Amino acid sequence: xxxxxxVSVRASVLDGSLDAVEAALADAKxxxxxxxxxxxxxxxxxxxxxxxVPGDADVQGLSNADVQIPGDADVQGRAIPDSVMYMAxxxxxxxxxxxxxxxxxxxxxxxxxxxxxxxxAAPDPAQRYTWLCAHEIVSxxxxxxxxxxxxxxxxxxxxLHDWLEVYLDAHRSDLSALSPADVHRSVRTxxxxxxxxxxxxxxxxxxxxxxxxxxxxxxxASVAVVIVASPVLLVVGIPWVLAVHVLxxxxxxxxxxxxxxxxxxxRAQEDQFSYNPFAAVGVIKPGSLxxxxxxxxxxxxxxxxxxxxxxxxxxxVTTIHFARWVVLDDQQRxxxxxxxxxxxxxxxxxxxDKLWWGLNVIFSNGLGYPRTDWLFFGGARKEQAFKDxxxxxxxxxxxxxxxxxxxxxxxxxxxxxxxxGLTRDLSDVxxxxxxxxx
Amino acid sequence: MAPATDAELDDMxxxxxxxxxxxxxxxxxxxxxxxxxxxxxxxxRIAARVTSAAARNVPVATQVSLSATGLRAIGLPDAVxxxxxxxxxxxxxxxxxxxxxxxxxxxxxxxxPAGPQVDxxxxxxxxxxxxxxxxxxxxxAAAAEGGVAGATQLETLTLSPIxxxxxxxxxxxxxxxxxxxxxxxxxxxxxxxxxxxxxxLGYRNIYGLQTxxxxxxxxxxxNNVLPVLSPGADQDNPQxxxxxxxxxxxxxxxxLAQDTAGFESHVREQAAASGLDAELxxxxxxxRWRSGAPLAMSHDRDRPDLAEAxxxxxxxxDPLGLRCPIGAHIRRSNPRDSLDPQPGSAQSLAVTDRHRIxxxxxxxxxTDGGQGLHFVALNGNLGRQFEFVQxxxxxNPKFGGLYDDVDPLIGPRDDRSVFTVPARPVRRRFAGLPDxxxxxxxxxxxxxxxxxxxxxxxxxx
Numbered sequence: 001x002x003x004x005x006x007v008s009v010r011a012s013v014l015d016g017s018l019d020a021v022e023a024a025l026a027d028a029k030x031x032x033x034x035x036x037x038x039x040x041x042x043x044x045x046x047x048x049x050x051x052x053v054p055g056d057a058d059v060q061g062l063s064n065a066d067v068q069i070p071g072d073a074d075v076q077g078r079a080i081p082d083s084v085m086y087m088a089x090x091x092x093x094x095x096x097x098x099x100x101x102x103x104x105x106x107x108x109x110x111x112x113x114x115x116x117x118x119x120x121a122a123p124d125p126a127q128r129y130t131w132l133c134a135h136e137i138v139s140x141x142x143x144x145x146x147x148x149x150x151x152x153x154x155x156x157x158x159x160l161h162d163w164l165e166v167y168l169d170a171h172r173s174d175l176s177a178l179s180p181a182d183v184h185r186s187v188r189t190x191x192x193x194x195x196x197x198x199x200x201x202x203x204x205x206x207x208x209x210x211x212x213x214x215x216x217x218x219x220x221a222s223v224a225v226v227i228v229a230s231p232v233l234l235v236v237g238i239p240w241v242l243a244v245h246v247l248x249x250x251x252x253x254x255x256x257x258x259x260x261x262x263x264x265x266x267r268a269q270e271d272q273f274s275y276n277p278f279a280a281v282g283v284i285k286p287g288s289l290x291x292x293x294x295x296x297x298x299x300x301x302x303x304x305x306x307x308x309x310x311x312x313x314x315x316x317v318t319t320i321h322f323a324r325w326v327v328l329d330d331q332q333r334x335x336x337x338x339x340x341x342x343x344x345x346x347x348x349x350x351x352x353d354k355l356w357w358g359l360n361v362i363f364s365n366g367l368g369y370p371r372t373d374w375l376f377f378g379g380a381r382k383e384q385a386f387k388d389x390x391x392x393x394x395x396x397x398x399x400x401x402x403x404x405x406x407x408x409x410x411x412x413x414x415x416x417x418x419x420x421g422l423t424r425d426l427s428d429v430x431x432x433x434x435x436x437x438x
Numbered sequence: 439m440a441p442a443t444d445a446e447l448d449d450m451x452x453x454x455x456x457x458x459x460x461x462x463x464x465x466x467x468x469x470x471x472x473x474x475x476x477x478x479x480x481x482x483r484i485a486a487r488v489t490s491a492a493a494r495n496v497p498v499a500t501q502v503s504l505s506a507t508g509l510r511a512i513g514l515p516d517a518v519x520x521x522x523x524x525x526x527x528x529x530x531x532x533x534x535x536x537x538x539x540x541x542x543x544x545x546x547x548x549x550x551p552a553g554p555q556v557d558x559x560x561x562x563x564x565x566x567x568x569x570x571x572x573x574x575x576x577x578x579a580a581a582a583e584g585g586v587a588g589a590t591q592l593e594t595l596t597l598s599p600i601x602x603x604x605x606x607x608x609x610x611x612x613x614x615x616x617x618x619x620x621x622x623x624x625x626x627x628x629x630x631x632x633x634x635x636x637x638x639l640g641y642r643n644i645y646g647l648q649t650x651x652x653x654x655x656x657x658x659x660x661n662n663v664l665p666v667l668s669p670g671a672d673q674d675n676p677q678x679x680x681x682x683x684x685x686x687x688x689x690x691x692x693x694l695a696q697d698t699a700g701f702e703s704h705v706r707e708q709a710a711a712s713g714l715d716a717e718l719x720x721x722x723x724x725x726r727w728r729s730g731a732p733l734a735m736s737h738d739r740d741r742p743d744l745a746e747a748x749x750x751x752x753x754x755x756d757p758l759g760l761r762c763p764i765g766a767h768i769r770r771s772n773p774r775d776s777l778d779p780q781p782g783s784a785q786s787l788a789v790t791d792r793h794r795i796x797x798x799x800x801x802x803x804x805t806d807g808g809q810g811l812h813f814v815a816l817n818g819n820l821g822r823q824f825e826f827v828q829x830x831x832x833x834n835p836k837f838g839g840l841y842d843d844v845d846p847l848i849g850p851r852d853d854r855s856v857f858t859v860p861a862r863p864v865r866r867r868f869a870g871l872p873d874x875x876x877x878x879x880x881x882x883x884x885x886x887x888x889x890x891x892x893x894x895x896x897x898x899x
Binding site: 172257260274341342343352381384 | 533789830860
């Protein structure tokens with residue numbers, strides 16, 4: 001079974017070439033919408049996107065009269081150029097994906113990246129691959145809704161669900177006379193004899209014992225490190241938290257509201273499918289304390305995404321397919337991306353109602369974020385200030401590809417349960433519950 | 439922050455507190471403004487008639503609200519208009535919002551791009567149609583004098599609790615303690631009251647905060663007409679100022695044409711084909727029987743004694759929708775205790791309460807015999823309340839873990855759309871749902887507080 005991975009590539013746009021990149025992205029978007037994108041022919045891609053990250057922090061309304069923006073120059077004082085990012089969520093390794101991409105998606109890569117720094121002229125797949133590897137960025141943390149559930153399985157199980165619904169429509173009157181257990185048994189027999197869905201009588205692949213043991217060892221090792229280091233952690237941690245608390249009481253808070261025109265542009269891209277791609281960029285507050293806090297918190301997120309929030313729920317939020325944090329520009333900026341079900345309004349409401357603490361602990365290190373209290377409290381609970389902050393920092397996603405654009409996380413999980421219920425006979429009670437999934 | 443008990447009823451328009459059920463005749467007039475000064479004169483003539491939430495037993499009630507274009511047309515500076523929410527500023531009929539709400543404004547009879555601009559809404563309510571027509575004649579005379587053109591007059595039918603499909607309607611309105619009538623206050627519902635600020639701007643909302651609204655520097659209100667916001671009372675306006683938003687609300691008006699004959703024949707056909715009783719199928723679509731009795735409380739027969747019943751949930755007795763389908767209209771428009779996290783808990787109810795609206799609609803019959811509802815909703819945050827309910831609950835095929843279901847009454851459909859009726863052992867699925875309800879007009883308005891209305895009439899900004 002696949003263990004998902006995430007790949008990010010970032011390239012600087014050549015001076016004066018932004019329009020050309022945008023035109024190439026518009027073409028790539030059309031290909032996705034028309035179903036002709038080469039991404040679909042490369043196996044193991046859950047989601048993929050191309051987006052522009054403006055170098056000038058002012059572009060997306062990051063600047064604010066009361067906030068000093070250091071984010072438009074790197075540490076050497078050079079202006080940060082506009083850049084294009086390619087990001088994909090995969091079943092295979094980033095390396096294999098970049099090889100496949102170089103070979104099968106040459107046209108789109110060339111169209112977009114030929115306007116970027118150092119892209120070879122008329123490259124062959126090997127040259128593309130070398131260039132992509134040179135521009136790869138390792139993400140600081142990533143979240144996967146359900147670890148180990150591959151694209152192929154998701155698509156197959158969706159086909160199973162649709163097939164079963166049609167079968168039940170056609171045979172409802174005969175089946176209704178039976179007990180739930182008998183209905184289940186009869187459906188199961190038909191599935192067994194229908195080549196298209198026969199796979200479902202076998203359980204879905206599960207995580208290998210080796211990788212479960214590995215994960216367990218990682219958790220054990222981390223716990224051991226924390227226990228051994230706990231005296232040091234206390235000695236360092238308490239002053240650290242106090243220091244952050246002092247900063248957060250006086251950090252400037254953005255009161256900027258998103259502009260009507262920029263929200264209109266973003267909304268024009270949203271709500272086309274049952275999922276939405278989200279992207280935002282933030283500037284980390286100045287000072288090494290904030291930068292180190294970000295590094296530690298992202299490490300904690302990476303750990304808990306791997307070992308705690310790995311079965312369909314990110315601390316109570318169940319609608320996120322994938323999420324990722326990438327640190328850019330000498331640790332001055334962070335890009336956050338995700339794919340979630342439903343509208344941005346419902347996504348933000350979920351954040352505010354269920355995951356406020358998790359957002360505060362990472363995003364409060366971003367310039368202008370609504371004031372927090374002891375890192376965890378306040379912040380996102382300031383509803384309108386938080387929503388304005390997100391909209392002001394949001395980036396458009398120029399091209400977004402999904403292998404299963406009409407499935408919600410809830411559909412995917414339900415489909416997996418339907419398949420799991422076909423692998424054995426069920427009691428009347430179990431069969432009733434199973435039938436309620438259809 | 440002002441304590442909740444300080445509700446200034448005499449500065450709110452009466453619609454916030456009452457649907458004017460004692461005034462069965464009503465008409466909603468939509469107007470287009472031209473000259474700013476003359477438009478304000480027209481508004482002052484209307485403002486003099488406006489009924490506050492403190493008034494009792496009036497024979498005729500008048501309520502006035504303005505759209506964003508209307509506020510600009512009377513000369514309110516752009517910087518002030520920008521203090522309102524983005525949804526209000528842009529209006530209901532932008533392309534992205536129409537996709538979001540499932541609307542097609544190009545085909546609207548009013549409020550769409552082809553029709554006249556919608557600036558002012560005057561809602562008039564009266565005891566008799568004679569009194570109503572006298573009042574409207576006076577308002578129209580004032581309009582003519584002010585160079586104000588009538589865009590459309592939305593006539594309504596004499597008030598009745600039964601909506602055009604034949605179901606009792608308007609049963610479940612959020613309970614707001616400060617706005618309760620004396621009868622309600624004496625016998626309050628079991629549900630937690632929803633904070634006043636969810637519906638009336640300038641009060642604490644469900645997050646304990648002030649909802650965004652225009653607050654002006656004191657210099658913006660030279661005659662001191664507006665309510666005073668004291669320093670420190672509002673997290674977004676720490677210096678205080680002149681509170682243009684206070685005691686106001688956002689009003690959503692949508693004209694919903696209802697194909698009553700189509701609904702009846704569809705229900706009869708599908709019932710016959712599926713072997714389900716027609717009345718039961720209709721009730722499954724709505725979630726209540728025609729009398730109003732909720733399926734969650736009586737799943738096998740109509741019980742008129744439960745017509746007004748509203749103290750019920752879904753999680754404990756009907757988590758799978760075997761009584762009231764997950765996709766039924768009332769379960770979508772108010773999921774009560776059935777949402778994540780932890781369905782059945784107070785937390786689940788609290789999540790639902792962040793998305794409530796007050797409904798004040800009236801039904802109509804048009805000249806061709808077509809029927810429908812002039813849907814009116816009041817809320818403090820269009821994005822989190824009205825638009826959320828419409829998009830994320832009613833129109834969303836994925837609501838509640840579903841796949842391709844739409845609201846069987848009002849949801850926009852496509853080829854995949856179905857309505858699922860859970861049953862043991864096997865559910866029923868109804869495909870090929872016709873459109874029963876079509877939105878044919880709509881706009882967002884600001885229903886100002888009464889001092890704010892006088893400020894807008896004066897024009898000294």
